[in-house]
Amino acid sequence: MILRWPAIIGSYLALYIVLDWMSLIHPTGAPSALGITPWNPPAGLSFALLLRYGPLFMPAVFAAVTLASILFHGLSDMPLAILASALTISLVYGAATLVLRNRLLMSIRLRTHRDLLILLAVALAATMLVAVSVVAIFASSGLLEWDGFWNFAFHFWVGDMIGIAGFTPLVLLMMDGERRAAIAQGSRPWEVVLQFCTITIGLWIIFGWESTDHFEYSYVLFLPLIWIALRGGLVGATWGILATQLGLALAIQIKGFDADVTNQFQLLMIAVAVTGLVLGSIVDEEERAESSLRDSEMRLQTVVETAPDAILTFDETGVITAANRAALRMFAAPGRWPFGVRIQTLLSGLSPDIMEVMPGGEMVARRLDDTSFAAEVAIGAATIGKRVLYVAAVRDISIRKQAEMWLKEHEAELAHASRLTATGEMAASLAHELNQPLTALISYARACQAVLKAGGADDERSLAAQPLIDQAVQQALRAGDIIRSTREFLRRDDARVTKVEIAQIFKAVCDLVRAEAALNQIRIVIRFEPEVPPVLADAIQVEQVILNLIRNSMEAMSIIPADLREIRLSAALDPADPSFVIVGVKDSGPGFPPEFADRMFKPFSTTKTTGMGLGLSISRSIIETHGGRIWNVTDEIECGADIRFTLPSYTDIKGES
Amino acid sequence: MNPKPTVYIVDDDQAVRDGLTALLTVSGFALETFDSAERFLTAIERHTPGCAILDIRMPGMNGLELQRELKRRGIAIPVIIITGHGEVPLAVAALKAGAVDFLEKPFDSDALLASIEEALRRGAVSRSSPFDRETIASRIAQLTPREREVMDLVVAGHPNKVVANRLGIAVRTVEIHRARVMDKTEARNLSELIRMAILLEQNP
Numbered sequence: 001m002i003l004r005w006p007a008i009i010g011s012y013l014a015l016y017i018v019l020d021w022m023s024l025i026h027p028t029g030a031p032s033a034l035g036i037t038p039w040n041p042p043a044g045l046s047f048a049l050l051l052r053y054g055p056l057f058m059p060a061v062f063a064a065v066t067l068a069s070i071l072f073h074g075l076s077d078m079p080l081a082i083l084a085s086a087l088t089i090s091l092v093y094g095a096a097t098l099v100l101r102n103r104l105l106m107s108i109r110l111r112t113h114r115d116l117l118i119l120l121a122v123a124l125a126a127t128m129l130v131a132v133s134v135v136a137i138f139a140s141s142g143l144l145e146w147d148g149f150w151n152f153a154f155h156f157w158v159g160d161m162i163g164i165a166g167f168t169p170l171v172l173l174m175m176d177g178e179r180r181a182a183i184a185q186g187s188r189p190w191e192v193v194l195q196f197c198t199i200t201i202g203l204w205i206i207f208g209w210e211s212t213d214h215f216e217y218s219y220v221l222f223l224p225l226i227w228i229a230l231r232g233g234l235v236g237a238t239w240g241i242l243a244t245q246l247g248l249a250l251a252i253q254i255k256g257f258d259a260d261v262t263n264q265f266q267l268l269m270i271a272v273a274v275t276g277l278v279l280g281s282i283v284d285e286e287e288r289a290e291s292s293l294r295d296s297e298m299r300l301q302t303v304v305e306t307a308p309d310a311i312l313t314f315d316e317t318g319v320i321t322a323a324n325r326a327a328l329r330m331f332a333a334p335g336r337w338p339f340g341v342r343i344q345t346l347l348s349g350l351s352p353d354i355m356e357v358m359p360g361g362e363m364v365a366r367r368l369d370d371t372s373f374a375a376e377v378a379i380g381a382a383t384i385g386k387r388v389l390y391v392a393a394v395r396d397i398s399i400r401k402q403a404e405m406w407l408k409e410h411e412a413e414l415a416h417a418s419r420l421t422a423t424g425e426m427a428a429s430l431a432h433e434l435n436q437p438l439t440a441l442i443s444y445a446r447a448c449q450a451v452l453k454a455g456g457a458d459d460e461r462s463l464a465a466q467p468l469i470d471q472a473v474q475q476a477l478r479a480g481d482i483i484r485s486t487r488e489f490l491r492r493d494d495a496r497v498t499k500v501e502i503a504q505i506f507k508a509v510c511d512l513v514r515a516e517a518a519l520n521q522i523r524i525v526i527r528f529e530p531e532v533p534p535v536l537a538d539a540i541q542v543e544q545v546i547l548n549l550i551r552n553s554m555e556a557m558s559i560i561p562a563d564l565r566e567i568r569l570s571a572a573l574d575p576a577d578p579s580f581v582i583v584g585v586k587d588s589g590p591g592f593p594p595e596f597a598d599r600m601f602k603p604f605s606t607t608k609t610t611g612m613g614l615g616l617s618i619s620r621s622i623i624e625t626h627g628g629r630i631w632n633v634t635d636e637i638e639c640g641a642d643i644r645f646t647l648p649s650y651t652d653i654k655g656e657s
Numbered sequence: 658m659n660p661k662p663t664v665y666i667v668d669d670d671q672a673v674r675d676g677l678t679a680l681l682t683v684s685g686f687a688l689e690t691f692d693s694a695e696r697f698l699t700a701i702e703r704h705t706p707g708c709a710i711l712d713i714r715m716p717g718m719n720g721l722e723l724q725r726e727l728k729r730r731g732i733a734i735p736v737i738i739i740t741g742h743g744e745v746p747l748a749v750a751a752l753k754a755g756a757v758d759f760l761e762k763p764f765d766s767d768a769l770l771a772s773i774e775e776a777l778r779r780g781a782v783s784r785s786s787p788f789d790r791e792t793i794a795s796r797i798a799q800l801t802p803r804e805r806e807v808m809d810l811v812v813a814g815h816p817n818k819v820v821a822n823r824l825g826i827a828v829r830t831v832e833i834h835r836a837r838v839m840d841k842t843e844a845r846n847l848s849e850l851i852r853m854a855i856l857l858e859q860n861p
Contacts, residue, residue, distance in 0.1 A: 439739075444679055447684075477763060479763075480761075488818070
């Protein structure tokens with residue numbers, strides 16, 4: 001890193017001296033001695049390096065100009081003029097590059113033709129300022145006559161301007177690693193040779209014929225450069241300009257033109273250079289735009305091909321014009337999309353005549369083998385000229401549909417089951433409640449009979465009462481029978497007791513309440529001990545119990561802050577009796593009021609304003625029918641409802657039988 | 658004479674307790690009533706001979722749990738189970754646990770009185786069944802295979818609908834089979850049928 005700067009500055013100084021010496025090959029009279037040359041590539045080099053390395057490079061430029069003045073311009077005895085002109089050049093060009101980079105935000109990679117145009121515009125101003133200032137310094141030092149001031153200044157300006165226009169872009173591009181790599185890759189040697197031959201021919205046309213005044217055909221110089229710029233872009237143009245300039249200098253040398261004529265040719269050269277550069281940079285930009293379009297097209301193609309959805313394009317009549325891989329797969333097409341298939345054949349849900357844009361909808365899609373699947377379809381359209389291109393994106397949602405259907409069916413099944421159990425529970429509860437007074441009634445009646453008998457077996461009235469009381473008892477017993485048969489009829493007795501995994505029941509329940517839980521901002525946590533054996537139960541009925549408890553919890557928790565709402569489902573082996581599994585449903589709600597805890601499992605008892613009060617009673621019936629029991633855990637420390645119930649484990653039942 | 662046997666009634670329903678008290682008092686029994694299993698357990702420590710009539714569904718400890726608890730504490734008092742929930746599986750459980758009888762509410766006093774007599778006769782020690790194993794075996798042998806199937810399912814606690822479903826026959830057919838079973842076994846009620854089945858299951 002430390003070695004870098006001396007190396008750069010050293011190379012710069014060496015190159016500067018060589019170029020300055022070269023520009024002096026063709027002395028054009030007095031001004032040449034002062035470094036006023038028709039072509040000043042060192043200025044271009046300095047400008048490029050100032051752009052590249054910033055104002056830090058100004059001392060190096062100052063040193064280079066001073067060195068060259070001492071070596072070639074015979075100014076060693078005029079130190080003041082040397083220092084003043086060197087200072088002016090380095091300061092003005094330094095400032096110009098600073099403005100370009102920091103104020104006008106020019107990219108030194110010359111990406112756009114704007115970069116190039118502002119470079120040339122600022123260079124124009126800077127070279128003018130330098131030319132006038134330096135010539136003024138020379139004049140005031142007595143090195144030049146004030147008479148020829150504007151003439152000298154003009155000469156100076158032309159030399160520096162063509163130096164910058166012809167050389168700065170070349171240097172900048174050559175310092176750009178990416179560009180160099182691009183040149184190495186894309187060079188076409190035979191074309192380059194041909195292009196340089198054309199430049200030579202052009203120069204020969206201009207200068208080869210003695211009879212002309214040499215300006216007559218000067219426009220010929222534009223032609224090869226336009227060709228080069230069109231083919232080779234900015235890089236080509238810079239090399240072309242260099243070649244043309246060298247050729248021109250050589251021709252002028254051979255012809256021995258005077259300073260004025262030379263100057264006029266250089267002015268022409270500026271025009272040629274500007275044309276070539278602008279053309280080259282526009283060509284580059286277009287090339288870049290085209291390649292980025294190609295890139296994005298490629299990317300798009302990749303996206304379309306890798307998309308899991310089927311993507312098809314079709315015309316106004318619905319004939320499919322293209323399809324991605326997913327489409328081939330989804331519609332069971334053979335290796336290639338068969339010709340002439342219409343989108344309406346695949347998606348019968350679309351209107352048959354008019355193509356309509358559709359943001360998304362579900363319909364039945366038909367595969368080419370005539371099978372069908374549920375699909376989500378979106379139709380889009382793009383107008384290209386007068387034609388309209390339609391795009392259909394098709395997603396196979398049959399799996400999702402199946403899951404939805406399962407959930408719906410399961411919900412219906414549960415609803416049915418809970419209706420049945422609710423009716424059954426009502427009947428059972430009613431039966432129980434009515435059987436009590438009936439029992440009492442019969443007992444009283446029979447007691448009554450006994451009392452009458454004891455009072456005197458021969459009492460006529462007592463004898464007459466006996467059959468009447470018998471009748472009363474018979475009627476009470478009949479009421480009991482009616483109640484029993486009604487209950488028998490309404491009882492849910494198609495319990496399908498099988499081996500069930502608690503985890504499976506939890507999953508089904510969670511699937512069912514997911515939406516409800518999300519709506520009420522309730523988290524459901526499942527805590528599951530790994531060694532919990534399967535249970536012997538009717539899955540639907542157990543789900544019903546858990547759902548019941550979860551719904552109670554959800555309602556109870558509506559009064560507490562959302563971030564505290566949590567329901568914990570747990571399953572563990574019963575520590576007291578390992579032939580049972582304990583299932584727990586615990587919430588973080590307010591829990592049960594103490595006076596309710598005693599009668600919570602009784603029918604028709606509720607803490608809610610609406611509701612029959614059968615939920616927990618049904619739960620108890622279901623659990624007891626399974627041979628388990630259900631209870632409420634009261635915990636002084638932790639609040640919230642904590643209902644637990646047991647179910648016989650499957651392994652145990654199997655062992656018994 | 659031994660202290661007069663006492664009939665203990667454990668039921669949470671006031672009306673049932675009062676009605677039974679009236680009936681049993683005029684029938685000449687000494688009796689005590691309790692509205693919960695817990696109260697009964699504290700009182701029974703005194704251990705008076707007699708029998709206990711237990712309701713199944715009560716708040717706190719239920720009748721079956723009470724029956725088990727009595728056994729656990731070594732209180733060998735004969736037990737009659739009564740319930741407003743005529744659940745056959747509960748009856749089977751109660752009878753298997755040694756209950757003398759299982760009565761569904763509402764019941765006529767004859768049935769109750771007969772059970773009490775039976776319980777008191779059996780006393781605290783006698784566990785002999787009123788049925789003769791041989792007799793029952795011979796009665797059951799008369800059942801057709803289908804009738805036997807119906808009996809097994811009924812005794813296992815399945816209602817007629819389930820039995821019909823399991824066997825793939827009509828409920829009405831089950832009822833007919835069931836009546837024949839009761840006929841052939843000479844069981845007066847389901848409770849007796851269950852007891853017969855339990856007896857047969859036991860090793861001779």
